[in-house]
Amino acid sequence: MVEAIAVETVAGMTPEMIAATQMGLKAVGAGLAVGLTGVGCGIAEMGIGSAAVGAVAENKDIFGLALLFTVIPETIVIFGLVVALLLLF
Amino acid sequence: MLRAKPMTRLFMAGLKEQMAPVIHEIYRHHLFHIHSFSEARGEDYEGFRMGMPLPGAGEAATQLVTVRGLLSALGISRETPESFGRRPVTEVRAWLEKQLPLIRNEVENEVSKKRVLLETDRKKYEDLLREIQPFEAAPLDMDLYQGYEHLSVFAGHIPRDVEIPAPHEKFFNDTVPGRFIVVFTPKEYHLKVERTLLDSHFRAVPIPAGEGSPKELYKAYDARLAEIRRELASIEEKAEKIRKAHAHWLLASEELLMADVEQKEIPLQFATTEQAFIAEGWIPAPEAGSFVSALQKATGGKIFVTEVPMDEVPEQPPVEYDNPSFARPSELFMDVYSRPKYTEIDPTILLSIVFPLFFGLIVGDVGYGLIFLAMSYGLRRYLTGPEGRMLLTNLRNAGIATVAFGILFSEFFGYRLPWGPILFSRHLNIGGEAAAHGPLIPELMILSIWIGVLHITLGRIFGIINHAQQDHGRHRTLAMLANAGWICVMWGILILIWSQFALPLMPDLTGFPPVILGLNLAGILGAAALVGGVILIARDSVLEIVEIPTIISHVLSYTRLVAVGLSSVAIAMVVNFIAIETLIEPQLENLTAVGIIIIIMGVLVFLIGQLLNIALGLLGGGLHSIRLHYVEWFTKFYKGGGEKYTPLGMIRRFTED
Numbered sequence: 001m002v003e004a005i006a007v008e009t010v011a012g013m014t015p016e017m018i019a020a021t022q023m024g025l026k027a028v029g030a031g032l033a034v035g036l037t038g039v040g041c042g043i044a045e046m047g048i049g050s051a052a053v054g055a056v057a058e059n060k061d062i063f064g065l066a067l068l069f070t071v072i073p074e075t076i077v078i079f080g081l082v083v084a085l086l087l088l089f
Numbered sequence: 090m091l092r093a094k095p096m097t098r099l100f101m102a103g104l105k106e107q108m109a110p111v112i113h114e115i116y117r118h119h120l121f122h123i124h125s126f127s128e129a130r131g132e133d134y135e136g137f138r139m140g141m142p143l144p145g146a147g148e149a150a151t152q153l154v155t156v157r158g159l160l161s162a163l164g165i166s167r168e169t170p171e172s173f174g175r176r177p178v179t180e181v182r183a184w185l186e187k188q189l190p191l192i193r194n195e196v197e198n199e200v201s202k203k204r205v206l207l208e209t210d211r212k213k214y215e216d217l218l219r220e221i222q223p224f225e226a227a228p229l230d231m232d233l234y235q236g237y238e239h240l241s242v243f244a245g246h247i248p249r250d251v252e253i254p255a256p257h258e259k260f261f262n263d264t265v266p267g268r269f270i271v272v273f274t275p276k277e278y279h280l281k282v283e284r285t286l287l288d289s290h291f292r293a294v295p296i297p298a299g300e301g302s303p304k305e306l307y308k309a310y311d312a313r314l315a316e317i318r319r320e321l322a323s324i325e326e327k328a329e330k331i332r333k334a335h336a337h338w339l340l341a342s343e344e345l346l347m348a349d350v351e352q353k354e355i356p357l358q359f360a361t362t363e364q365a366f367i368a369e370g371w372i373p374a375p376e377a378g379s380f381v382s383a384l385q386k387a388t389g390g391k392i393f394v395t396e397v398p399m400d401e402v403p404e405q406p407p408v409e410y411d412n413p414s415f416a417r418p419s420e421l422f423m424d425v426y427s428r429p430k431y432t433e434i435d436p437t438i439l440l441s442i443v444f445p446l447f448f449g450l451i452v453g454d455v456g457y458g459l460i461f462l463a464m465s466y467g468l469r470r471y472l473t474g475p476e477g478r479m480l481l482t483n484l485r486n487a488g489i490a491t492v493a494f495g496i497l498f499s500e501f502f503g504y505r506l507p508w509g510p511i512l513f514s515r516h517l518n519i520g521g522e523a524a525a526h527g528p529l530i531p532e533l534m535i536l537s538i539w540i541g542v543l544h545i546t547l548g549r550i551f552g553i554i555n556h557a558q559q560d561h562g563r564h565r566t567l568a569m570l571a572n573a574g575w576i577c578v579m580w581g582i583l584i585l586i587w588s589q590f591a592l593p594l595m596p597d598l599t600g601f602p603p604v605i606l607g608l609n610l611a612g613i614l615g616a617a618a619l620v621g622g623v624i625l626i627a628r629d630s631v632l633e634i635v636e637i638p639t640i641i642s643h644v645l646s647y648t649r650l651v652a653v654g655l656s657s658v659a660i661a662m663v664v665n666f667i668a669i670e671t672l673i674e675p676q677l678e679n680l681t682a683v684g685i686i687i688i689i690m691g692v693l694v695f696l697i698g699q700l701l702n703i704a705l706g707l708l709g710g711g712l713h714s715i716r717l718h719y720v721e722w723f724t725k726f727y728k729g730g731g732e733k734y735t736p737l738g739m740i741r742r743f744t745e746d
Contacts (some may be wrong), residue, residue, distance in 0.1 A: 064425035068719045072714065075642060081652040082534065082645070089530040 031084035032082035037080025096406035103392035119738030123370040128359040140356030153346040169229040226269035245293040408731035416441035418482035427729025447714035449490025451563035456502035458491030503661025541647025550723030574625025584615030664698030
C-alpha cells in the first residue's frame with residue numbers, strides 16, 4: 001500500500017494504470033514480434049519463391065523440392081508467433 | 090514396410106527367333122522393368138548393337154494415328170468410358186481389318202470435312218452479324234457507305250455528339266449503346282475531321298460490304314446462320330450415331346494398337362547381335378520364379394534366363410513401394426518430394442500416421458473436421474485420377490484426426506463443446522467465450538517441443554540405419570557416429586535446460602546439489618553429452634559444426650503445431666464474436682427493420698469469416714504438417730532419388746486375350 005501510494009505520487013499513476021500500461025506494452029511487443037517477423041519472412045521468401053516458380057516451370061518434377069525451399073524461411077514468423085503468444089499469456 | 094519391394098535382377102539371352110514370343114510373354118505379365126541397353130556400356134558388351142523394332146511396327150503406328158484421329162473427331166473420351174466390358178483381341182483385329190477403313194471414310198467425308206467447312210461459315214456469319222449490327226442505328230443503306238472517289242466516310246462509336254468544323258453530312262444516334270455516328274466529308278477535309286473525331290474519343294468500326302438496308306441484311310445473315318447451325322447439329326447427330334455404334338471398338342483398337350506398338354518397339358532396349366539378343370531388367374523377387382518358368386514355357390525352353398547377384402550390378406534397382414493399403418495414399422507426398430532409393434528406409438508408413446496427427450493437432454476443431462470429411466467425399470466426383478483420389482484419402486484421414494483432436498480440445502467452429510477440454514485448453518479470452526482460465530500456452534508449447542524432439546530423434550535413428558546400410562568402411566562408422574552425435578547434442582542441451590529450470594511436463598532435474606560451475610550432476614551429464622556429440626559430429630565433418638544451432642531452430646519449429654492452431658482458433662473466435670455477439674444478438678432483443686439488415690450482415694460476416702478460416706486451416710494444416718516432414722524430418726535421414734518401377738505392359742480395360 002505504501003509502495004502504491006509512493007508510485008502514485010511519483011508518476012501520477014495508480015497501480016491499475018500501471019498494470020494496464022504493462023499489458024498494453026506487451027500487446028505492442030507481441031504485435032511487433034509477429035509483424036516484423038512476417039515482413040522478414042516475406043522478404044526472404046520473395047526471392048526464393050520467384051526462383052522456385054521459374055525452376056518448376058522448367059521442370060515440373062522438382063515441385064516438392066521447390067516448395068521445400070520456399071517454405072524454409074517461414075520458421076521465422078512461427079518464432080515471432082510463439083514469442084507473441086508467450087508474451088500475451 | 091519401411092522398405093521398398095525387394096527386386097531381383099534377371100538376365101536373359103536367346104536366339105532372335107525367340108524375341109517375339111519372349112516380348113509377348115514379358116508384356117503379358119506386366120512385371121519386368123527393363124534396363125535399357127546403351128551402346129556405350131563398355132567392354133563386356135563389345136559387338137552388341139541396339140535391337141531393331143519388330144516387323145509391322147510402322148503399320149501399327151500408322152493405324153494407331155488413324156484410330157486416335159477418329160477418337161478425337163468423334164469426341165470419344167477415354168476417361169469416362171461407359172461400362173463396356175472387354176472384347177477378345179481376335180475380334181478387335183478383325184474389326185480393324187474390315188471396319189476401320191469404312192468408318193474412316195464415313196467420318197472423314199460425312200463429318201470432319203463438312204464440319205470444318207460449316208465451322209468456317211459459322212464464324213464468317215457471326216463476324217458479319219457483329220459488324221453490321223451497329224449500322225442499324227443509322228437510316229442509310231449499306232451501299233451508300235462505300236464506292237466514293239471524293240468522299241471520306243467515318244462510322245463508329247462516340248461518347249457524345251460533336252461539331253464538325255468542315256462541310257459534312259452527319260447522322261448521330263444516341264439511343265443505341267455506345268452511341269453511333271456516321272460522317273461524310275470531302276476527301277480534302279479527311280485529316281481535320283478525323284482529328285476532331287478522335288479528340289472526342291471516337292472509335293471507328295469496319296464498314297462491311299453489302300447492299301440494301303442493314304436491318305434486312307442482318308435478318309438475312311441471321312437466317313443463314315441459323316441454317317448453318319441446323320446443319321452442324323445434323324452432323325453432330327450423325328457423329329453421335331457413329332459414336333454410339335463404334336466407340337467401344339475404337340477404344341479397344343486404340344488399346345490393342347498401343348500395346349502392339351509398344352511391344353514391337355521393345356527390341357530397341359535389347360542388346361543384339363546378328364543371331365541373338367540379350368535383355369536385362371528387374372522383377373519383384375517373389376514373382377521371379379513363376380516369371381522365369383513362364384518364359385521357358387513360351388519358348389519351349391529355348392531361352393537362357395538367370396538371376397544376377399545384386400553385388401554384380403552397378404545400378405540400383407527401381408523402387409516400388411511396399412506399404413499396407415492404409416499407407417498407400419501417402420506415397421503421393423513421397424513422390425512429390427522424391428521417391429526413396431532402393432537401399433534406404435521408406436518412411437511412407439510413418440508419414441501416413443504422423444501427417445494426419447499433425448494436421449489434426451493444428452486444426453483441432455470438430456466442425457472444420459466434419460467439413461474436411463464432407464469435402465473428401467464430395468470432391469470424389471471431380472477428382473477422379475489416381476493422384477486426386479490419393480489426395481482426397483489423405484484429406485479424409487486428416488479430417489478424422491481433426492474431429493478427434495476437436496473432441497479433445499473441445500472446439501466446434503471456435504465454440505466450446507458441452508464438455509471442457511480434455512487435452513490442454515486452446516480457448517482464448519475473446520468476447521463471451523472467456524473461459525475460467527485462458528489457453529494453457531506453456532503446456533501446449535512444451536507438448537509440441539516433445540513431439541519435435543521425439544520426431545527428430547527418430548529421424549536421426551533412421552539416419553544411423555541408412556548409413557549402416559548404404560556406406561562402407563571408415564566413412565560408414567563416422568557417419569553413423571555423427572548421427573548419434575546429433576542425438577547426443579540435442580538431448581544434452583535438453584538435460585542442461587532441465588537441470589537449470591523446472592518446466593511443466595518435463596523432468597525436473599534441478600533438485601540435485603550443484604557440483605561445479607553451478608552445474609549439478611544432471612547438468613554435468615548434459616554438458617558431457619553435448620561436448621561428446623559435438624566431437625562425434627566434427628570427426629565426420631568439421632563444417633557441420635556451424636549447423637549445430639539448427640538443432641534448436643528445428644525443434645522450436647515444431648511449435649508451429651500449436652502456434653498455427655492457436656491463430657486459427659483466434660480467427661474463429663473473433664469471427665464468432667463480431668458476427669454473433671456484436672451484430673446478431675443485440676438486434677434479436679428488439680427486432681427492427683434496420684436490425685434485420687444488421688442480422689443479415691452478421692450472418693454474412695460469420696459465413697465469410699468461417700469460410701476463410703476453413704481455407705486457411707486446410708492450407709496451413711496441410712502445408713505446415715508436410716513441411717515439418719520435408720524440412721525438419723527428412724533432412725535427418727532421407728535422400729530420395731530412386732528410379733520408379735515401371736514394368737513393361739499395360740493395364741487392359743477394353744481388350745482380353
